[in-house]
Amino acid sequence: MQAVFLDAQTFHSSISFNDIEQAVGSLKTYPLTKPLEVIERAIGAEIIITNKVMLSAALLKQLPNLKLICVSATGTNNVDLDAAKALGIVVTNVSGYASQSLSQYVLAQILNYYCRLPAHNQVTQNSTWQNSPTFCVHGDSMIELAGKTLGIYGYGTLGRAVEQLAKAFGMTVLISEHANKTAIRANRVSYQEMLTSSDIISVHCPQTKATTELFNRAAFSKMQSHCLFINTARGGVVNSVDLAKALTANEIAHAVVDVLEQEPPQADHPLLDKSLTNITITAHMAWASIEAQQRLVALLGKNIIDFQQGIATNVVK
Structure with missing residues (x-):
């Protein structure tokens, strides 16, 4: 499956994304993504990984290949969950890492x-x-x-x-x-x-x-x-x-x-x-020890693998 990480810069530069790369066919990462760049960067992706990039109903409707949104955080207020459900897009989050x-x-x-x-x-x-x-x-x-x-x-x-x-x-x-x-x-x-x-x-x-x-x-x-x-x-x-x-x-x-x-x-x-x-x-960093960030990436990889196997892990809606 093709995956795109829209805001990889929300993680420390020392963090390895190997757990995600091993779970997908290909992974394209972008440091940050502006609203007007989402469609261009995610148009062919089956999986979007995002921390804080907003995914509105209008954007989701323009991504016909999208099957899974992995929010690399616990909160999912940056995703229109109702629109995702209506479009058959699974949304997962992560918790317990910090x-x-x-x-x-x-x-x-x-x-x-x-x-x-x-x-x-x-x-x-x-x-x-x-x-x-x-x-x-x-x-x-x-x-x-x-x-x-x-x-x-x-x-x-x-x-x-x-x-x-x-x-x-x-x-x-x-x-x-x-x-x-x-x-x-x-x-x-x-x-x-x-x-x-x-x-x-x-x-x-x-x-x-x-x-x-x-x-x-x-x-x-x-x-x-x-x-x-x-x-x-x-x-x-x-x-x-x-x-x-x-x-x-x-x-x-x-x-x-x-x-x-x-x-x-x-x-x-x-x-x-x-x-x-x-x-x-402090600048929203209490969660972000190096170990916690690496645990979070591992959970993202597991969410993707489980989704591919038909297992609903950390599914939000």
């Missing part, structure tokens, strides 16, 4: 915040320690994670991986029930209790109609003033303007954000305001 990478990122950010390591490194860089009358310069002292309460919203594979690491540090973990549910399942707490009782909140839910801008002014106002808020889920689950206001007003202590509503973001995005000193922003 639990180690993302959970490591979350704990690294928590440790960085509570250990204050950059500030302690600066103590030696600016010669404060060298000129100190005592053997130890306390500075902005470290704070232990043991005994802290971590609230998790979104208890899938990623949320569970973060929970496991947090408990290894002696933290108490609160698993939030869905915000719109009144019945609380065993071993969970209400959304409101998670907001008010957590020292740290980490978000791992998908973006749906129910979760879009779930973390807004009302939610931030209920959090403790020392709360560390972390979002590695989807940018749209947070109202960025409200988060910026909460940080400016010190309603919460600090935010770590790896995702935004639009990626890459516009220069005037409210969370990129340089006057915000209590936020850490």
